Amino acid sequence: MRCRTKSRWYWLLAGLVLAGCAREPAGTPSSDRGAAVSADTAVAEAVGQTYEATGVVRNITPSRDFIVIEHEAIPGFMDAMTMPFALHDTTLVAGIARGDRVRFDLIVENDRVYVRRIEKVRE
Secondary structure (H helix, E strand, O other): OHHHHHHHHHHHHHHHHHHHHHOOOOOOOHHHHHHHHHHHHHHHHHOOEEEEEEEEEEEEOOOOOEEEEEEOOEOOOEOOEEEEEEEOOHHHHOOOOOOOEEEEEEEEOOOOEEEEEEEEOOO
């Protein structure tokens, strides 16, 4: 039961981060509002897409179902930030540790965003 509670918290955190990315700041001039609408449209258009990204692993949950990555900008989808991502399969992180630089595939589906492939990047 405890792992499920942690998973719910990570999903909640991920949802809040994504929701916060799409909001326009208070006092945004009306000329900038088109950019906020464009960001919402870009996220909606991202559904059903696969994005390749790179970043540094900051944490892996003990249950190995989430990974926190400080990632670079994902063109056409998301600015650079640190956030948790669900893992498609817990075996994906075998051999990956905190501090590793990684390249990963991010899948965006109707109600899910998750990592399907991840590999260390040699420095």
